[in-house]
Amino acid sequence: MLRARSSSLALAVALVAVGPLLSACTADEPTVALLVADGTDSSSRAVDVDVFTERVEATCDECRVRVYDAEGDADAQKSQARQAEATSADVVVVVPVEPDDLGTLTGSGLPVVSLGELVPGSDRHVGLRGGAVPSQSGSDLEAARDVLLGEEESMTYVPTRAMSERAADVAVAFLADAPAADGEVVDGVESWLYRDREVTVDSLTSVLVAQGVVDLDELCSGTTEKRCARLGLR
Template sequence: MLRARIPALVIVAVAPLLAGCVGDEPTVALLVADGSDASSRAVDVARFTDRVEATCDECRVQVFDAEGDAATQKSQARQAEATSADVVVVVPVDTDGLDTLTGSDLPVVSLGELVPGSDRFVGLAGGALPTQRGTDLAAAREVLLGDEEAMTYVPTGAMSERAADVAVAFLADTPAADAEVVDGVESWLYESQEVTVDTLTSVLVGQGVVTLDDLCSGETAKRCVRLGLR
C-alpha cells in the first residue's frame, strides 16, 4: 500500500463543531451491514450517533440496517440519496456492490471495509476485520475460563467515533485530523490486539470495553478469584 501522511489541520473535539451548516438539519446516513449481528466488529451505532450529536448541534443520524442483505443495502443507499442525506457512512455488506452510491456527488465514508470509490476510510491497518463468535464480553469470558487461548480485540468504539468525526468534518467543509493516504484514499487505520488471560483487564476493562463485574459474574466468578482479579 502507498501511504503518505497528512498533517493534522483540525482536531474535532467533543464540543459543538457545527452550530449550523448545510440546511436546517444536516443528515448523516449510517448504512449498517447487519445491526442484529452481535459479533459485528465494525460499528457501535450508539457511540457513532452520540459523537455526531456531540459535535454538531443541528445534525441528525439516520440509520439504515441492511440485515446482511446486499440488495437491501443498495436500495437503502438510493433511499439515503433521495432523502437528501449530506454524507453517508457505510459498513458494507458487499464492498463491490455500492458503485451507484460512490459514483454520486454524495460524500462517502467507508467503515470497517473499504468500498471502492469512497472518499474516506476508517478501518484496521491489517485489512479485513477478524471474525468472532458473539460479543467481546462473551469472547473474553471464554478466554477467562480457558475455553480459548486468546481473542482479538478490535477498537470498534474508537473507530465509530472517528468515522463520526470524519462525517462531521465533511458537513463543516473542513479537513479531518490525522489522516494518512492509503492507495489514494484518506484513511484512519487502527490496530487490533490479541488479548490473553493475562491482558484481559489491562486491555478490555482498562479501556472500558467490558466491566470487571460483567467479566467476573456467574460461572467465571471463582476463576477471577483464583487469578486475583477480584
C-alpha cells in the first residue's frame, strides 16, 4: 500500500491541528476515496464534501480526493467500494448507506474511516456521541428559517464542518503513516465523537450564525425579514 514515509511529514501530520501544510505526501498522488451516501440529499449532514476535499488538499500538496456518490443506493455503494479498491485508493472514508453491508470494504485491507455512522470493522470512526446523525427535512438554512418563523420549536445542529475536517485529518494521517490526534476507543475503534445541539429561536444566531453554518442575510431575508427585525436579529 502506498504510504508517505518522511519524518518531516510525520511531524507535520502530528501538528495538523495548528495548521502546517504537508509539503508533499509522495510523488504518486496518494488518493483518498470518499464514499458518500447521497450527495443530492440536502438534509444529509455527516459530511461536507467541499470542506473535506479542501482540508485534504490543504494538508497534503500531492494528495487527491476521489468522490463516489451512491445516491442512497446500498448496492451502488458496495460496487463503488470495490471500484475504489480496484483503482488503487490508499484510504477510504465512507458515509454509509447501510453500515452493515460494507463487510467487503472493511475486509479488503484498505484503511477505512467511517464518517457519521460506524461501519463494523472500520479502522477509525468520526461521528456523534448520540450515534447516528439525526435527519431533518431540508437544509440547515431551511430548518433555521422554520424555527425563526415558529413553524418548528427547534432544530438539531450537527457540527458537519468539524466532522468533515477531522475525517480528512485522519485520512491524511493514514497516508502519512503517522499518528492522528488522540481520539478515544469506542467499541474497539479509535473514534472522534462530537456533540449535536438543539437550537431554538433564542440560540439561532449564537450557534448557527456564529459557527458560520448559516448566513444572517440569508436567514433574515424575504418572509423572515420582519420576524428578524422584531426579534432584534438585524
